[in-house]
Amino acid sequence: MSETVAIVVVTYNRAHLLEPMLESLTRLERRPDAVIVVDNASTDDTPAVLERAQRAGALPLQVIRTASNLGGAGGFHLGVRTAYEGGYDRIWLMDDDVAPDPTCLTVLMDADEDCLMAVREDSQGRLCEKAATRFDLTHPWAIKPKTAMVETDYGFRRTMPARVELENVAFEGFMVRRRVVERIGLPDPSYFIFYDDVDFAIRARRAGFRIWGLRDAVLVRQLDFDQQHDLAGWKGFYMYRNLFVVHLRYGENLAVRLKPLLIALAVVLLSSLRGGRAEAANVTRALRAAWEMRALPSSSVD
Structure with a gap:
């Protein structure tokens, strides 16, 4: 019997991207x-976009509007819970700024694997898949644990093998079977933004699930990647905090688990050259907050 699949999309104040994204879902072959x-809790035209899509009836659309902004992490937690409680066999996660190729879902559903990742291209057809083929939580000198990724390993989608094993993913084209959620629990909403997908993928792999990127499951990204954030601003706090949480939770030795302290010390000492007092305050606050989040998330979906 064919499996059922629910697509989970999280959106916030990007109606201009959400509308064409939903339109792309209507063209899926499967x-x-x-x-x-x-x-x-979007404040732009998002509710109107969703209302029009519901009226059109081209998608089996279920809208959940939150009372406040839960962040991407909270949104995916809620969406995955809803899909899981709906009894769907597979759950496909994506942001509002992608458009799957019409065959993308067919390719994913044809693969008999528990964890899969679509491969992202940009609007010009260039490979921009940043899922990690190596995520190093063993060596303390790897300041950024993502030391290799699909984009840098292969350069072009045509040079990829049909399947690539991944050590980490983004919630932008990631598909899981419900047994994965049964085993490891839901995405952790406490991350708010950044690294919730990293955390989930680490838990999945440590539970024995392998993650495969499929070359022929193509997802087109409508925006250029911009992973450079103001480390002295509010996003910088979450970047630091959540990076530290991943090391504290999953570092494979004491040296790796101590790395957040060394990073924080270096940032404070160099703050006059980088972000001044604001970045130093961010990283100090992030270290304290990460310590409070160091416990592993629950594996229960109840």
């Missing part, structure tokens, strides 16, 4: 059994 959109 029709999804549900499309669950978590609207994180």
Whole structure:
């Protein structure tokens, strides 16, 4: 019997991207059994876009509008819970700024694997898949644990093998079977933004699930990647805090688990050259907050 699949989309104040993204879902060769959109209390035209899509009836659309912005992490937690409680066999996660190729869902559903990743291209057809083929939590000198990724390993989608094993992913084209959620629990909403997908993938791999990127499951990214954030601003706090949490939770030795302290010390000492007092305050606050989040998330979905 064919498996059922629910698509989970999280959106916040990007109606201009959400509308064409939903339109792209109507062109999927394999029709999804549900499309669950978590609207994180958007204040733009997002509610109107979703209302028009529901009226059109081209998608099996379920809209969840939150009372406040839960962040991407909270949105995916809620969306995955909703899909899991709906009884769907597979759950496909994506942001509002991608457009799957019409065959993308077919390719994913044809693969008999528990954890899969679509491969992202940019709007010009260039490979921009940043899922990690090596995520190093063993060596303390790897300041950034992502030391290799699909984009840098292969350069072009055509030079990839049909399947690439991944050590980490983004919630932008990632698909899991419900047994994965049964085993490891839901995405951790406490991350708010950044690294919730990293955390989930680490838990999945440590539970014995392998993650495969499929070359022929193509997802087109509508925006250029911009992973450079103001480390002295509010996003910088979450970048530091959540990076530290991953090391404290999953560092494979004491030296790796101590790395957040060394990073924080270096940032404070160099703050006059980088971000001044604001970045130093961010990283200090992030270290304290990460310590409070160091416990592993629950594996229960109840």
